[in-house]
Amino acid sequence: MPTSYSISGFPEWSPEQRIIEKKVLEKIEESFRLHGFINIETCSVEAYESLIKKGDGKEIYRLSKEGKGEENLGLHFDLTLPLSRYVLERRGDLLFPFRRYQIQKVWRGERPQNGRYREFYQADIDIVSQGELPRHFEYEVPLAMCDTLKSLAPLGVGSFSMHINNRKLSEGFYRALGIKDVEETLRRIDKLDKLGPERTRGILEEVTGKEESLACLDLAKIREKDGARFEERVREVCDRWNVKGRPEERELMEEGAKDAESVLSALLHAGFEGACIDCSIARGLDYYTGCVYETFLKEDPGLGSVCSGGRYENLIRTQKQSYPGVGMSIGVSRLLSHLFSKAKADRLSPASVLVAVWNEEERWRSDEVARILRSRKIACEVSPTSAKMGSQIKRADKLLIPYVWFPAAQGSEVKDIRTGEQVKADPFSWQPDPKYAADIIVRE
Amino acid sequence: MPTSYSISGFPEWSPEQRIIEKKVLEKIEESFRLHGFINIETCSVEAYESLIKKGDGKEIYRLSKEGKGEENLGLHFDLTLPLSRYVLERRGDLLFPFRRYQIQKVWRGERPQNGRYREFYQADIDIVSQGELPRHFEYEVPLAMCDTLKSLAPLGVGSFSMHINNRKLSEGFYRALGIKDVEETLRRIDKLDKLGPERTRGILEEVTGKEESLACLDLAKIREKDGARFEERVREVCDRWNVKGRPEERELMEEGAKDAESVLSALLHAGFEGACIDCSIARGLDYYTGCVYETFLKEDPGLGSVCSGGRYENLIRTQKQSYPGVGMSIGVSRLLSHLFSKAKADRLSPASVLVAVWNEEERWRSDEVARILRSRKIACEVSPTSAKMGSQIKRADKLLIPYVWFPAAQGSEVKDIRTGEQVKADPFSWQPDPKYAADIIVRE
Numbered sequence A, B: 001m002p003t004s005y006s007i008s009g010f011p012e013w014s015p016e017q018r019i020i021e022k023k024v025l026e027k028i029e030e031s032f033r034l035h036g037f038i039n040i041e042t043c044s045v046e047a048y049e050s051l052i053k054k055g056d057g058k059e060i061y062r063l064s065k066e067g068k069g070e071e072n073l074g075l076h077f078d079l080t081l082p083l084s085r086y087v088l089e090r091r092g093d094l095l096f097p098f099r100r101y102q103i104q105k106v107w108r109g110e111r112p113q114n115g116r117y118r119e120f121y122q123a124d125i126d127i128v129s130q131g132e133l134p135r136h137f138e139y140e141v142p143l144a145m146c147d148t149l150k151s152l153a154p155l156g157v158g159s160f161s162m163h164i165n166n167r168k169l170s171e172g173f174y175r176a177l178g179i180k181d182v183e184e185t186l187r188r189i190d191k192l193d194k195l196g197p198e199r200t201r202g203i204l205e206e207v208t209g210k211e212e213s214l215a216c217l218d219l220a221k222i223r224e225k226d227g228a229r230f231e232e233r234v235r236e237v238c239d240r241w242n243v244k245g246r247p248e249e250r251e252l253m254e255e256g257a258k259d260a261e262s263v264l265s266a267l268l269h270a271g272f273e274g275a276c277i278d279c280s281i282a283r284g285l286d287y288y289t290g291c292v293y294e295t296f297l298k299e300d301p302g303l304g305s306v307c308s309g310g311r312y313e314n315l316i317r318t319q320k321q322s323y324p325g326v327g328m329s330i331g332v333s334r335l336l337s338h339l340f341s342k343a344k345a346d347r348l349s350p351a352s353v354l355v356a357v358w359n360e361e362e363r364w365r366s367d368e369v370a371r372i373l374r375s376r377k378i379a380c381e382v383s384p385t386s387a388k389m390g391s392q393i394k395r396a397d398k399l400l401i402p403y404v405w406f407p408a409a410q411g412s413e414v415k416d417i418r419t420g421e422q423v424k425a426d427p428f429s430w431q432p433d434p435k436y437a438a439d440i441i442v443r444e
Helices: A015-033 A047-056 A080-089 A137-150 A167-176 A181-189 A190-209 A210-222 A227-240 A247-269 A333-341 A360-375 A389-398 B017-032 B048-055 B082-088 B139-153 B169-177 B182-189 B194-208 B210-220 B227-240 B246-267 B332-339 B358-377 B389-398
Strands: A005-007 A010-014 A046-048 A063-067 A069-075 A100-109 A119-128 A160-166 A273-280 A288-297 A307-313 A325-331 A353-355 A380-382 A403-406 A414-418 A422-424 B004-007 B008-012 B045-049 B061-065 B068-073 B098-107 B119-128 B160-166 B275-278 B289-296 B308-313 B325-331 B353-355 B380-382 B401-406 B413-416 B422-424
Touching: A005 B045, A010 A119, A015 A100, A015 A137, A015 A227, A015 B082, A046 A047, A046 A080, A046 B004, A069 B061, A080 A100, A080 A325, A137 A160, A137 A247, A137 A307, A137 A325, A137 B182, A137 B422, A160 A247, A160 B119, A167 A181, A167 A227, A167 A389, A167 B422, A181 A190, A181 A210, A181 A389, A190 A210, A210 B119, A227 B275, A227 B325, A247 A288, A247 B353, A273 B246, A353 A360, A353 A389, A360 A380, A360 A403, A360 B308, A380 A422, A380 B048, A389 A403, A389 B160, A414 B008, A422 B401, B008 B119, B008 B169, B017 B098, B017 B139, B017 B332, B045 B048, B045 B082, B048 B068, B048 B082, B068 B194, B082 B098, B082 B119, B082 B325, B119 B332, B139 B160, B139 B289, B139 B308, B139 B325, B160 B169, B160 B246, B169 B227, B169 B246, B169 B289, B194 B210, B210 B227, B210 B289, B227 B246, B227 B358, B246 B275, B246 B289, B275 B325, B275 B413, B289 B325, B325 B332, B332 B422, B353 B358, B353 B389, B358 B380, B358 B389
Parallel strands: A160 A273, A353 A380, A353 A403, B160 B275, B353 B380, B353 B401
Antiparallel strands: A005 A010, A046 A069, A063 A069, A063 B061, A100 A119, A119 A325, A160 A288, A288 A307, A307 A325, A403 A414, A414 A422, B004 B008, B045 B068, B061 B068, B098 B119, B119 B325, B160 B289, B289 B308, B308 B325, B401 B413, B413 B422
């Protein structure tokens, strides 16, 4: 991928790559809107204290100013924490359940390697309720994300698999095993993908004990597309490790299993064959309390999850009231690194017409044609030079602008430089080929 | 203006205000694209040294990280400096003249008062050449901006005036007066608007001497819509202060006057009656070398300039090659503060249909209707609750969603809740009223 890193870790795209990025962002947004999500934008900064409370302090960019030193502000590292503040501040004005989407840059001061960026786009949807959050949202959000990723297929996002787990299942199982620090266990299970079973067992054992670490890994092995078979395998694992648990732990497990199954079945029903329950999905963040999701591209699983999230019960709350939610986030920049080598733009300028200029004295004539075309929403550029026609056409050619317009006092002509066809044309009525009329087309 | 400043100086909008902001950004972008500008996005940071070289050090946010202290990075305070770096880095790949637009947030740590924001959107166009920059771009860029501001008329941007000056005119005049520090004189003349003539004369005198400060102010008084009259007034001022100058100074003045006039005449010719030459326009930035522009709303001149820029000869250069350009920038957030009280959105959700749910067991039926409508690009939301129909309709009502869909095994019906009309409807063929079919409409 031809990435420029003139500033280490802060990617910057060529104009052509930007066309692809923009198209991806537009498609994502269009899908979010079709699903009735409402847009908000939060400011780029948060109080530094709240950032370090939820995030990794070493990765957070704090702001400072000459003569004033450090400010109590840092750049946000995700869009969930800002959403949480936004909802609490405006809880008197928002209509709940609040369906919001948010597409913004976030910043993380990670070591810039393995395709990790320090500045990247996230595209989030969340549904936040006041009081109770109905369960159906736990499939509605991943379903919307499946639709969204599917809408990117023409740009080169091929098949993907969405992996579902439920924190209640893991938590019930861990508790029944007698594990005390459930959160830390989840955090370590989350490394399975990166470290492999052997090393994960090692770090698990420090928290859970030896036998329990093996049981945890055994549960994490379950990956099923069939609800009944999934339940069976959970029972097998419980039997194998003699996990009985108290009634409330069993209930927690059963609830978790049932919730994961109903998401699976909704996704399969909607035709997303890539859905599965995957008990290794833990998510590193400790605020998730129900279903959790990760999504992998079939063609490039090594890229990691491109769309993740989950349900959170207690992230957003006042002393009196909780605002449970469920949300997912597309890592747009990560997805892009997959798409740049596949998608192509059909032209490099929004202009579909280059209006030629015969000589500088008659430039007004070309300006006039451009003015009329633009008033009819046909994008165009007036040739920067009145040098010989060949060099004017060359510019159109290089920018892949399909038409060159030759103005004249009477009887303008327009040439399709791809076919060579040249016809008489009136700027008040001429129409470009529909495929060149609208916006730049991007395709795999 | 109902602005939230939960973090001082960093504005954040309500969902409804965001609809307006988004529409403004979209309209601006559409206009930039109609004029054949190519989009780029640069990263949010620049090397700290280059930021403090060009900007006000006290206003620049520097980044730091826990355990690592200050980084050599700061947040950009405009989009011109990033453009300059971008062009130099990619000069081998870009096609010149490079017409680019860029719409991004910028950050300035000013005292948050007088409607000044610390984080705000700028929308820039620039045309950058390699070697020579033809003069016609000096009218093409402000003309594109006039078209752009005009396209915002339906949102409440009323008449505006674009004020043109030329640095060469001022510089020639100052030099002919014997003033040594031309840049500092320009910087101080730039305060005229804020300080008034008396106090400006005071600070000018420190740089220019007494008599000269009066002459500078006399020149700055010229504001003309008529090219011939403008020339006459410049001559009158020169005569009054006995400004003769050497041939190269006179030539500079004449060139500047001529360039300003040709921009004026292009804008007037295109129907922008608000165009004028205004010799008080100086622009605080020292890199401008030719025409400079500022734009004021007739209804709210106190807002200050909402769209400014100019021509720069030497901002972008290598040792061997210069890349002169001309650019202008819309201060979108400033414009918004004018529009929020005027523009209104016709609905508060992108959804034009709320699909009702009879009971949770039949939610799948509503999901199915939604799936079909979305596949036909009709945005919808499935009711979050299956509670009594009145409360479901109330949600549509509050979000100004025009239609409520009542699914049924046979014969769905859809109700226009504004008119009360209810008709049988098939999700595969039903069409909403065209005005509700597409995106949210925002109007004054």
